[in-house]
Amino acid sequence: MIIEIGIIAGEIWHYLDxxxxxxxxxxxxxxxxxxxxxxxxxxxxxxxGHVLLNQEGMxxxxxxRRL
Numbered sequence: 001m002i003i004e005i006g007i008i009a010g011e012i013w014h015y016l017d018x019x020x021x022x023x024x025x026x027x028x029x030x031x032x033x034x035x036x037x038x039x040x041x042x043x044x045x046x047x048x049g050h051v052l053l054n055q056e057g058m059x060x061x062x063x064x065r066r067l
Contacts, residue, residue, distance in 0.1 A: 008033050008041035013050065013064065021063035023056070 011031050016022065022030075028038050042062065045051045054061045 004037060005041050005044055008037050009044050012038070012041055012045060012062075016051065016062065016064045021061050024060040024062055027062060 008031065011033070012027060015027060015030055019026075019030075024042070027042070028035050031038055042051065042053075046053055050065055052063050052065050
């Protein structure tokens, strides 16, 4: 499972790199992986400091953290 989470985290990172700031819902639709796995992968990226999350209504805006 940890390998799949890492692979999906990479897919999310590449998607954000290409599309900039998007909503969590857009990521789930675009990545086409189980929602729970996307959540775990996004949590991993957030914990590692690679993404920024900002709540917007009932959704979240997600973007890469640029250093």
